[in-house]
Amino acid sequence: MKAEILTIGDELLRGEIIDSNKSHLSERLLSLDIESHWHSSVRDEPEDMIDAFRRAADRADVVLVSGGLGPTRDDLTSEVLARSFGRELVLDESALETIRAFFRSVGREMTENNATQAYFPDGSEILANPIGTAPGFVLEIEGTPIFCMPGVPRELYRMMDEQVLPRLSARMEKGGEVVRARLLRTFGMGESTLDAELVDIAAGGGVTLGFRTSFPDNYLRPVARGATARDAEAKLDRVCAAIRERLGDLVYGEGEETLEAVTGRLLVEQGRTVAVAESCTGGLLAEKITDVPGSSAYFLGGVVAYANEAKTALLDVPEAMLAEHGAVSDPVARAMAEGVRVRFGASIGVSTTGISGPDGGTEEKPVGLVHVGIASDEGTHADAFVFPLDRARHRALTAQIGIDWIRRRLLGVALEGPTLLRRRGGASTPGAPTQGGGERA
Amino acid sequence: MKAEILTIGDELLRGEIIDSNKSHLSERLLSLDIESHWHSSVRDEPEDMIDAFRRAADRADVVLVSGGLGPTRDDLTSEVLARSFGRELVLDESALETIRAFFRSVGREMTENNATQAYFPDGSEILANPIGTAPGFVLEIEGTPIFCMPGVPRELYRMMDEQVLPRLSARMEKGGEVVRARLLRTFGMGESTLDAELVDIAAGGGVTLGFRTSFPDNYLRPVARGATARDAEAKLDRVCAAIRERLGDLVYGEGEETLEAVTGRLLVEQGRTVAVAESCTGGLLAEKITDVPGSSAYFLGGVVAYANEAKTALLDVPEAMLAEHGAVSDPVARAMAEGVRVRFGASIGVSTTGISGPDGGTEEKPVGLVHVGIASDEGTHADAFVFPLDRARHRALTAQIGIDWIRRRLLGVALEGPTLLRRRGGASTPGAPTQGGGERA
Numbered sequence: 001m002k003a004e005i006l007t008i009g010d011e012l013l014r015g016e017i018i019d020s021n022k023s024h025l026s027e028r029l030l031s032l033d034i035e036s037h038w039h040s041s042v043r044d045e046p047e048d049m050i051d052a053f054r055r056a057a058d059r060a061d062v063v064l065v066s067g068g069l070g071p072t073r074d075d076l077t078s079e080v081l082a083r084s085f086g087r088e089l090v091l092d093e094s095a096l097e098t099i100r101a102f103f104r105s106v107g108r109e110m111t112e113n114n115a116t117q118a119y120f121p122d123g124s125e126i127l128a129n130p131i132g133t134a135p136g137f138v139l140e141i142e143g144t145p146i147f148c149m150p151g152v153p154r155e156l157y158r159m160m161d162e163q164v165l166p167r168l169s170a171r172m173e174k175g176g177e178v179v180r181a182r183l184l185r186t187f188g189m190g191e192s193t194l195d196a197e198l199v200d201i202a203a204g205g206g207v208t209l210g211f212r213t214s215f216p217d218n219y220l221r222p223v224a225r226g227a228t229a230r231d232a233e234a235k236l237d238r239v240c241a242a243i244r245e246r247l248g249d250l251v252y253g254e255g256e257e258t259l260e261a262v263t264g265r266l267l268v269e270q271g272r273t274v275a276v277a278e279s280c281t282g283g284l285l286a287e288k289i290t291d292v293p294g295s296s297a298y299f300l301g302g303v304v305a306y307a308n309e310a311k312t313a314l315l316d317v318p319e320a321m322l323a324e325h326g327a328v329s330d331p332v333a334r335a336m337a338e339g340v341r342v343r344f345g346a347s348i349g350v351s352t353t354g355i356s357g358p359d360g361g362t363e364e365k366p367v368g369l370v371h372v373g374i375a376s377d378e379g380t381h382a383d384a385f386v387f388p389l390d391r392a393r394h395r396a397l398t399a400q401i402g403i404d405w406i407r408r409r410l411l412g413v414a415l416e417g418p419t420l421l422r423r424r425g426g427a428s429t430p431g432a433p434t435q436g437g438g439e440r441a
Numbered sequence: 442m443k444a445e446i447l448t449i450g451d452e453l454l455r456g457e458i459i460d461s462n463k464s465h466l467s468e469r470l471l472s473l474d475i476e477s478h479w480h481s482s483v484r485d486e487p488e489d490m491i492d493a494f495r496r497a498a499d500r501a502d503v504v505l506v507s508g509g510l511g512p513t514r515d516d517l518t519s520e521v522l523a524r525s526f527g528r529e530l531v532l533d534e535s536a537l538e539t540i541r542a543f544f545r546s547v548g549r550e551m552t553e554n555n556a557t558q559a560y561f562p563d564g565s566e567i568l569a570n571p572i573g574t575a576p577g578f579v580l581e582i583e584g585t586p587i588f589c590m591p592g593v594p595r596e597l598y599r600m601m602d603e604q605v606l607p608r609l610s611a612r613m614e615k616g617g618e619v620v621r622a623r624l625l626r627t628f629g630m631g632e633s634t635l636d637a638e639l640v641d642i643a644a645g646g647g648v649t650l651g652f653r654t655s656f657p658d659n660y661l662r663p664v665a666r667g668a669t670a671r672d673a674e675a676k677l678d679r680v681c682a683a684i685r686e687r688l689g690d691l692v693y694g695e696g697e698e699t700l701e702a703v704t705g706r707l708l709v710e711q712g713r714t715v716a717v718a719e720s721c722t723g724g725l726l727a728e729k730i731t732d733v734p735g736s737s738a739y740f741l742g743g744v745v746a747y748a749n750e751a752k753t754a755l756l757d758v759p760e761a762m763l764a765e766h767g768a769v770s771d772p773v774a775r776a777m778a779e780g781v782r783v784r785f786g787a788s789i790g791v792s793t794t795g796i797s798g799p800d801g802g803t804e805e806k807p808v809g810l811v812h813v814g815i816a817s818d819e820g821t822h823a824d825a826f827v828f829p830l831d832r833a834r835h836r837a838l839t840a841q842i843g844i845d846w847i848r849r850r851l852l853g854v855a856l857e858g859p860t861l862l863r864r865r866g867g868a869s870t871p872g873a874p875t876q877g878g879g880e881r882a
Contacts, residue, residue: 013476015465029456035455038482287728293798301748307737309786314744
């Protein structure tokens, strides 16, 4: 099945926003092993839209359209799609009532222009939008379903998962084959190493294993085919179990669950708390942890100690230690983790101190060097790494290690650093994965 | 002039990376008032590429291609473009030498596959790539220039500005008209309000004024036409002066300069330092400030005080005050700013305390309420706002206010909050601008 994804809106063509919807939809389609062959975007111009709709219906087996479903003058998708294929635009009373009900539920009066959102090309099937005013719809043109969804990411994502994917899956099952997929999230091993580690698992058995990099994580996407859903799910169970057996705690979660969310859940389950002491990550570690709603249940706080005086005054790092070893050192990383743990009265203290660059490196302590520390009842540990990355990715990777070390402490497993990058003084492996291959020339 | 932007790469169509190159290129084209009518992406498949190249050359006046210039097997742009228009692929000796020199300069041996990057369709003009191995090129097909550039963002951006835009500008000048543009960055006023404020300035005089939202900022993009570059620049000078006169300190910078970079420069110039006390922003304020290379010159550090005990122990907020007013209050915001300023011995202390949600709100203190505080020799100030935004944007907007207040203190101007959102107890204006219109249905 060849898919085309078509997004509509002047703001896209003016470059006012980065269109992340296309990549999200392509990724979700791949969960059914449907490959996107074309990504297209056009302005809110009827001629351009008609041309794009007809071409897409002509060359693709399935078309996903995002945008242009709103109530304003420049939301033309329904009207223009109808015109493109000679369909009437018809009012759907139940959709209109749903829109009215939505406005009632948020205590607002429905303005008349919102009624336009209840008109669809004749023959369309309506796709529910439980969190927005614009319903979606699917229109089939000569065997090619054209799914039209809102451009609002959260509405689009939900409609894709709840309305579109099940329908596509059903269509494929008619073809006598069921496709099911899962996403395993890993941190700490490079894509090529993962590939080599899992080569035998990936082979055959009606399961294909896909890889995806979302720096600094790597995701595994097993896709299983079977005669029935049960059959496909059973294959996925087998493969996922084999992968987890092979990779152990490198797999931190499944599906949409982020590392900070997984770690937060463990903290709640064990009734433990965290405080962080940051130098080179400059607040990013705390920011990631508190990005999780409800994190106040286990995150007590943190100290960003850029200046040495701050490390001494707020984290009780001895001046003598800073003088002897320098701020970027294992002893200081340990002292920072212990200091912040005591200051906040937390179960676990985590620290980062390093040189994210672009300047500040020396022969002995190069740009990219970072020390990460952790302190808890289990004891205090620190390790050093050299990450040859730009400032932003150096900080992101370091913060991720800090969170992963909390997770590893809570699981009682070894405090591994990422093998995808050079460990200070350790074996040298090729550099960091580029962001999802995004840095390919 | 109608432009098409075509990006090439399997990783795009698999949704492995979000394609930000298209929006960047469209935005840069608009600086010459060239509108993108089509965005397209295809896989590294010759048939798909040929089809896309021919269609683009046929319907657009200028085509920008990104990706597929690398040395690997799946980098096919030059070869397939040549085939699409019946051109030979020819070796450019000087380009080959340049590639060799690049490898020498980084102390590496050029592998043979890199030589493929020195072959171009017959009749192409080569575009220099000073920071990468893959040169770009432009091939003209029946009056339509097709510019081919690398997919690596930093190489692409530089080649676009240094090689492509000047050539396009020159082509347009042949048309007897010069187009020049600037970008003014503002924070604190909504797009529609800006539009109304500047309506008379925007009108006529050979200058058009564009607006762009990059939450929480709003950018102004005056585009001037003239008989000569000097003429166009003079018009821009007049308009930009008028805008700055009208908006005053709402304009914080020009071009690529971020608010945190502008504020950092002011801190260095005035030899002053900063420390931050964060509750609801959870480290984001510190993270943004330290995102600027060299920020260690003026950023001493910060405290993320999620727990009340931390506010007392590390920021010296009186327990009685927390008990009487609650953590989310003006007195506590002031005490946090003063406390962190003293603890770090900084010239300026900034604080945030609020309810970013989704939970934790009450009748009296709703989700979205936030208090921002600042303390310096000029005195201590705090103010409260209610931002009806999701957690991520509530945190982003609050952090931006914190940085903007540092800038305003350094400039000696009023500590304005954003008028684009409801001030607590103040007049109610429509809600926040959605991210660059990205949340349009």
